[in-house]
Amino acid sequence: MSIRVGESAQAATFPKAAKKLLQNTQLRRNVRRATDTIRGKRDKVVDEMPDWQALRTAGQQIKKRTLRNLDSYLVQFEKACTAAGGKVHWARDADEANAIIIGIIQSHGQKEVIKVKTMTSDETRLNHALEAVGIEPYETDLADLIIQLGHDKPSHIVVPALHKNKSEIRQIFMDTMGLKELGHAPEDLAAAARNFLRERFLRVKVGFSGANFAVAETGSVCVVESEGNGRMCVTLPDVLITMFGVEKIVPSFDDLEVFLQLLPRSATGERMNPYNSIWTGVTPGDGPKEFHVVLLDNGRTKVLADEESRETLHCIRCAACLNACPVYRQTGGHAYGSIYSGPIGAILTPQLQGMEHSTSLPYASSLCGACYEVCPVKINIPEILIHLRRKIVESGGAALTERMGMAVAGYTLADSSRLGKAQKLVQLGRQPLDAIGLPGWSAARDLPTIPTQTFREWWKTRGAK
Amino acid sequence: MLISLFITCYNDTLFPGTGKSVVRVLERLGHTVEFREAQTCCGQMHYNTGYHPEAVTIMKKFVADFLDAEIVCIPSSSCVAMIRDHYPKMAKEAGLEKEVAELVPKVFEFTEFLTDKLGVTDVGATYPHSVTMHTSCHALRSLDCGDRPQRLLKAVRGLDYLELPAGDQCCGFGGTFAIKNAEVSTAMLSEKMRSVLDTGAEVCTGSDNSCLMHIGGGLTRQRGTARCVHIAEILASEEGDQ
Amino acid sequence: MSTAREDILQRVRAAIGKQAADEPVERDYRQTPSLSEGEKIDLFIDRLHDYNAQVYRCGPGEEAATIAEALAARGKTRILIPPGFPAHLLPTGPTFVPDTQLDYREIDATEGALTAATAAIAMTGSLILTHSETEGRRALTLIPDYHLCVVYTNQLVETVPEGLRALGGRRTSPVTTIAGPSATADIEMTRVKGVHGPRVLDVIIVSV
Numbered sequence: 001m002s003i004r005v006g007e008s009a010q011a012a013t014f015p016k017a018a019k020k021l022l023q024n025t026q027l028r029r030n031v032r033r034a035t036d037t038i039r040g041k042r043d044k045v046v047d048e049m050p051d052w053q054a055l056r057t058a059g060q061q062i063k064k065r066t067l068r069n070l071d072s073y074l075v076q077f078e079k080a081c082t083a084a085g086g087k088v089h090w091a092r093d094a095d096e097a098n099a100i101i102i103g104i105i106q107s108h109g110q111k112e113v114i115k116v117k118t119m120t121s122d123e124t125r126l127n128h129a130l131e132a133v134g135i136e137p138y139e140t141d142l143a144d145l146i147i148q149l150g151h152d153k154p155s156h157i158v159v160p161a162l163h164k165n166k167s168e169i170r171q172i173f174m175d176t177m178g179l180k181e182l183g184h185a186p187e188d189l190a191a192a193a194r195n196f197l198r199e200r201f202l203r204v205k206v207g208f209s210g211a212n213f214a215v216a217e218t219g220s221v222c223v224v225e226s227e228g229n230g231r232m233c234v235t236l237p238d239v240l241i242t243m244f245g246v247e248k249i250v251p252s253f254d255d256l257e258v259f260l261q262l263l264p265r266s267a268t269g270e271r272m273n274p275y276n277s278i279w280t281g282v283t284p285g286d287g288p289k290e291f292h293v294v295l296l297d298n299g300r301t302k303v304l305a306d307e308e309s310r311e312t313l314h315c316i317r318c319a320a321c322l323n324a325c326p327v328y329r330q331t332g333g334h335a336y337g338s339i340y341s342g343p344i345g346a347i348l349t350p351q352l353q354g355m356e357h358s359t360s361l362p363y364a365s366s367l368c369g370a371c372y373e374v375c376p377v378k379i380n381i382p383e384i385l386i387h388l389r390r391k392i393v394e395s396g397g398a399a400l401t402e403r404m405g406m407a408v409a410g411y412t413l414a415d416s417s418r419l420g421k422a423q424k425l426v427q428l429g430r431q432p433l434d435a436i437g438l439p440g441w442s443a444a445r446d447l448p449t450i451p452t453q454t455f456r457e458w459w460k461t462r463g464a465k
Numbered sequence: 466m467l468i469s470l471f472i473t474c475y476n477d478t479l480f481p482g483t484g485k486s487v488v489r490v491l492e493r494l495g496h497t498v499e500f501r502e503a504q505t506c507c508g509q510m511h512y513n514t515g516y517h518p519e520a521v522t523i524m525k526k527f528v529a530d531f532l533d534a535e536i537v538c539i540p541s542s543s544c545v546a547m548i549r550d551h552y553p554k555m556a557k558e559a560g561l562e563k564e565v566a567e568l569v570p571k572v573f574e575f576t577e578f579l580t581d582k583l584g585v586t587d588v589g590a591t592y593p594h595s596v597t598m599h600t601s602c603h604a605l606r607s608l609d610c611g612d613r614p615q616r617l618l619k620a621v622r623g624l625d626y627l628e629l630p631a632g633d634q635c636c637g638f639g640g641t642f643a644i645k646n647a648e649v650s651t652a653m654l655s656e657k658m659r660s661v662l663d664t665g666a667e668v669c670t671g672s673d674n675s676c677l678m679h680i681g682g683g684l685t686r687q688r689g690t691a692r693c694v695h696i697a698e699i700l701a702s703e704e705g706d707q
Numbered sequence: 708m709s710t711a712r713e714d715i716l717q718r719v720r721a722a723i724g725k726q727a728a729d730e731p732v733e734r735d736y737r738q739t740p741s742l743s744e745g746e747k748i749d750l751f752i753d754r755l756h757d758y759n760a761q762v763y764r765c766g767p768g769e770e771a772a773t774i775a776e777a778l779a780a781r782g783k784t785r786i787l788i789p790p791g792f793p794a795h796l797l798p799t800g801p802t803f804v805p806d807t808q809l810d811y812r813e814i815d816a817t818e819g820a821l822t823a824a825t826a827a828i829a830m831t832g833s834l835i836l837t838h839s840e841t842e843g844r845r846a847l848t849l850i851p852d853y854h855l856c857v858v859y860t861n862q863l864v865e866t867v868p869e870g871l872r873a874l875g876g877r878r879t880s881p882v883t884t885i886a887g888p889s890a891t892a893d894i895e896m897t898r899v900k901g902v903h904g905p906r907v908l909d910v911i912i913v914s915v
Contacts, residue, residue, distance in 0.1 A: 054735035090711040228904030257868035272831035272886035280879040286844035305722035366639025368602035389515030410519030440644035445682030455481035
């Protein structure tokens with residue numbers, strides 16, 4: 001079985017990647033500006049909702065309900081979707097998913113597919129697999145188009161090209177769209193994308209999408225978007241293939257009323273995003289004649305099995321946590337070495353990919369809790385980070401020097417007289433510490449002056465009170 | 466009220482002045498402070514870094530040391546957050562659910578103890594300096610401190626209080642994060658220092674010496690125009706003090 | 708050899724353990740209106756204006772005249788309509804072409820489309836189409852650059868939950884919610900209107 005999360009298995013560790021990215025001041029400026037903007041918008045539209053906390057609670061509980069009986073809901077979805085004319089496939093891992101999708105496309109003799117944004121296809125590296133068999137995938141989300149044409153990698157879940165500014169984007173478009181001239185304003189760039197893609201929307205016979213939500217009760221699928229390319233891809237082609245992770249299921253149609261409020265406000269700071277498409281199976285005379293669903297596992301059942309971190313699967317991919325994270329703010333998404341970056345990436349990637357590949361990610365956090373505060377489905381990310389750190393240490397993933405240091409500290413702190421002796425050593429070491437400093441700390445910070453007397457020593461000298 | 470002071474391992478070793486200040490303030494308000502010598506640590510560093518069994522051992526000791534205290538007062542938000550947020554879950558594994566349930570309601574952070582338990586905002590302090598406040602993440606989000614520290618500061622004679630911009634941004638300390646991800650920690654510190662210096666305040670205060678040690682360490686390295694002082698030391702300050 | 712379906716379901720069952728009893732979901736969020744009829748309409752118009760949609764108001768019987776007015780303001784003379792769009796609502800003057808499963812490129816060459824709606828939500832300024840006979844298939848309100856939508860005040864609700872519940876049995880027809888013209892903020896976080904869907908949206912609100 002080949003569980004894959006993009007190329008995260010080959011990624012550098014977070015501290016190493018971060019160190020390099022911190023030198024890219026343009027990137028850091030773009031990331032700060034982008035996250036400040038979205039966070040500001042999000043705060044405004046959340047503050048005007050007196051029932052925001054009630055919505056979060058409902059969102060969390062609906063997701064809990066889903067996971068509690070996920071097998072029943074998956075079966076229910078399959079039944080309803082099939083009854084409505086859809087065909088449901090199951091994929092255990094990335095390779096199986098890609099093979100199913102390729103099979104469908106080839107069975108129709110097609111060599112092109114228009115795609116609307118879905119991170120699951122980045123997860124399985126679908127584009128790579130399609131190109132290997134001579135099928136051309138066309139990304140149609142503006143940001144993913146920028147990434148694809150620029151041979152780059154996404155750095156944010158909702159705004160994948162936020163690390164690029166408009167002159168960089170303009171250059172990419174001029175180089176790849178065969179344009180002799182192109183204006184500099186964002187409007188000009190958007191218009192270029194519109195013209196470039198329209199021809200494909202009207203012509204290509206196979207569409208591929210993900211899903212934000214899939215309703216077990218009715219077999220319906222929901223795509224949430226802003227640009228209209230989603231509607232293009234799920235409506236115009238003859239054949240539509242939709243892939244989503246098994247955790248995207250919600251039990252009933254009514255549940256959408258909660259998520260269609262939580263998601264737009266959290267993701268883009270809007271009361272409602274421009275377009276939501278909800279469809280059930282196949283509708284004669286309106287949209288694709290053939291509809292396929294690919295239900296993807298690719299490690300999700302592993303996450304499900306860990307009760308302490310199962311709520312990672314509540315995630316609705318809004319990226320509010322990225323926008324709130326003071327660590328992400330400094331490095332951007334590439335530092336996480338995975339398509340899932342930021343706080344959610346720090347807990348999801350290691351659980352999907354396997355801890356041995358991404359042991360630095362759960363430590364890429366100061367545990368400030370800003371993510372938990374904004375998460376629309378109340379995922380307690382800091383607690384899960386600590387849980388994953390525990391798993392790393394228990395499985396022997398911690399460096400020897402750290403293990404030794406923590407063992408000594410643990411021994412010392414378990415007894416006050418041992419602590420007293422250790423404090424004496426620290427006092428003795430004040431001059432060397434001052435001179436040499438502490439690795440990691442002293443590059444940018446002075447150490448505090450070691451006092452000559454600890455508090456407990458002073459308390460002794462106070463005499464009885 | 467007999468108040469049991471839990472000084473915290475790092476204050477004990479590096480910032481005894483904070484502990485002395487807590488004692489001074491509480492005695493000034495007419496209370497008696499005890500210091501149980503057996504105390505060591507709350508276990509946060511081990512817990513947060515993934516060293517769970519060691520954290521449980523330290524927790525057991527804390528519970529044993531303080532279970533029969535009337536009140537436990539702690540000049541460190543992060544330690545209180547550790548006890549309040551995490552001890553109940555850890556207690557299950559250690560078979561100490563009853564004891565932890567009994568002890569946790571008796572544990573207070575110093576500033577919330579003053580405002581909520583003693584009901585005071587004016588503690589008789591004088592501190593003629595301009596002061597801005599860094600609210601640590603644990604104080605802000607775990608302890609929900611609100612404006613308690615600000616109310617205490619605004620009642621200090623001669624103190625000119627200045628709001629810190631981007632006050633909800635983490636300073637970048639994060640315990641072992643400061644070492645394991647030193648570069649990112651430093652980048653976050655830069656922004657925090659910028660905010661502090663932009664206020665023009667002489668002093669940056671807070672309820673956690675962990676954050677203040679990090680911010681202060683950066684400021685002295687940069688020869689910055691502000692210094693860090695724990696809020697207890699401001700509240701202990703009296704007319705005539707240097 | 709087990710199938711992928713069997714494997715995945717087996718893994719799920721192993722992961723979650725015994726079938727847990729269901730627990731009710733707390734739904735303390737707003738599900739009922741709090742505004743008066745007039746306030747609700749005003750809010751809806753306010754939100755539409757936020758999206759730069761042009762808004763027209765009229766009474767029953769005035770739809771045709773208002774449609775004519777809206778089209779004239781945009782300089783449109785030839786408009787697509789769903790095959791079941793009520794003929795008595797159409798003004799004389801402009802040419803109305805019923806979408807009889809036209810080719811996509813034919814649709815692309817038109818000046819715009821005129822449709823009804825199923826419901827609308829005031830709080831978000833949303834229109835909800837279920838692509839009935841009077842709303843037309845999805846391609847109709849997707850490919851052209853202009854969409855003129857006729858909404859009746861008795862189709863307008865205040866909150867999102869009310870809006871989705873108003874769909875009733877039509878919820879398993881294709882459903883499209885529209886909140887303004889399409890947009891992107893992917894270029895330096897500047898919101899740019901009009902990427903792929905109709906870049907211009909006009910709404911006629913008919914008071915009933």
